[in-house]
Amino acid sequence: MxxxxxxxxxxxxxxxxxxxxxxxxxxxxxxxxxxxxxxxxxxxxxxxKNDIASALRQKRPEGIFIVVVANGSPIFDQLAFRLKERLETLGKRVHLLRVQPDQDEGELTLSQMRQSMPSAIVFLGTRREKLRKLYGRIPIPAVSVGADLGNWPDTNLVSFSLPDTEIFQQVTESLFEEGKDEIGVIMNDRFAYSELADRYLGIQYACYSRNRILQENEMTTLQPSTYEGGYEGLKQLLAKNGKLNAVLVGNEEQAIGLLRAAKDLNIVVGQDLVVFAMDLSEASHYSIPRLSGIKRDLDQDVIHIIATLNDLETKFSNEVPRHQELAWSVEWQDSCWRIETIESLK
Missing domain, CATH: 1.10.260.40 (lambda repressor-like DNA-binding domains)
Known part of the structure; x- marks a missing residue:
């Protein structure tokens, strides 16, 4: 039964x-x-009752868990900091759980819940396959940021994400149309967190539309989401393809590292090489040259996450949308000219 x-x-x-x-x-x-x-x-x-529900009955809810995957994009750490700060100003107690690369965020969350029961959980950068382990086992409001879980029937969980596949497909196709057909990609391992697999898929779709194949050994390099990762990533791409004229970058830190490498190699970004990056913050305005890419509005994300948690507590769960889009915009700056065809995205 x-x-x-x-x-x-x-x-x-x-x-x-x-x-x-x-x-x-x-x-x-x-x-x-x-x-x-x-x-x-x-x-x-x-x-x-299951084991988690039993623990919930025995303990008073103690604040909110924010679970962050440490090897995901740096944007998740930035979002965790702002979310924690805002919740604490609202009088909430917040527990920050940082998941290391060798840890399973699903099992870590369940283990922590048996010890200290939260009133809600926010997952930042959690991988889809790890969230599956939690299906039906979290009897409290929960929000996931990063993976699109809109088709899941779990009524306690609402997901937020960007349309990453569409973004990367249109950016790649637009670069092709502008004659930038030697495109390199610097990103973390696609299995590091869910958004990356969607981004690679978008690049693949764009290549297929040109009867091309995404040759990962020639077009991509997997690097940590750090300044050093971007620095080494550009050097590796140039070693693979000396005709490189465009780079798609997974996050802002990698992009800034790339800019330093280009400077050291006497490459003029915006002329010799165009760069388009994801997950930009205010820091992109202070890089030289300034970065083009997808800018995240973290303050709006915080507002939407907290409002959704409140809705899950006060409404019938089927009244709350299962999936919502994160706040974002296209930022055109010196590293890449304005590509009109991408404007249909936002």
């Missing part, structure tokens, strides 16, 4: 999923009518 879920209890009792979660966790602030009706419904449906 399938286990009864809190979603089913919410539907049968007429109370929101957030209220059901607070009742079953014995949280304070729930009126007696709601508590009585939810518990009666749980008994009638023969609701059985």
């Amino acid at each position: 399938a286990k009864v879920t809190m979603k089913e209890i919410a539907k049968a009792s007429g109370w929101s999923l957030g209220t059901v979660s607070r009742v079953l966790s014995d949280a304070p602030g729930v009126n007696e009518k709601a508590r009585e009706e939810v518990l009666q419904t749980a008994r009638r449906l023969n609701y059985q």
Whole structure:
């Protein structure tokens, strides 16, 4: 017999999923009518607790977990800092869990939840395959930033992401149209976090449209998401292809490292070589030359994440969109001229 879920209890009792979660966790602030009706419904449906739900009943919720994958894009660390700062100004207690490359974020999260039960979880850069382990095992509001999980039926989890496949496909096709057909790619390993696989897919689609194949050993180099990664990445791409005239870069730190390497190699970025980067922040305005790429609005991301967590607590979960797009814009600066055809994206 399938286990009864809190979603089913919410539907049968007429109370929101957030209220059901607070009742079953014995949280304070729930009126007696709601508590009585939810518990009666749980008994009638023969609701059985799992290990996490049992821990939730035994402990008072202690703040919010922010789970960050350490080998993902630096943008996730920046977002974690701003989100933590904002939540703390709202009087929330925040626990930051930084997942190292040799750790499994799903298992780490479950282990931490058995020790200290949060009221909500925010996953930053968590890989899709790791989130699958958590399906149905988190009875509290949760948000994932990075992977598009819009097709998942888990009503406790809402995902945010960029349309990475579309962005990289259109940027690559636009570079081809402008005569920049010797394109290199500097990114982290595509398995490091979910967005990277989507970005590679977009580049592949663009190559297919030109009857080309993405030759990873010739066009790409996998580098850490650091300044050093971008510096070494450009040198490796040039060693593979001396005709290189464009580079797509996975994040801002790699792009700034690339700019330093270009300077040392007497390459004029914006003329000899155009550069388009993802995950730009305000720092891109202070690089020389200034970087073109996709700029993330982290302050808006923080606002949307907190609003979504509140919605998951106060509304029926099916009223909250399963997937939402992150705030972003196209930033045209000195490293790459304005490509009109990409404007259809945003």
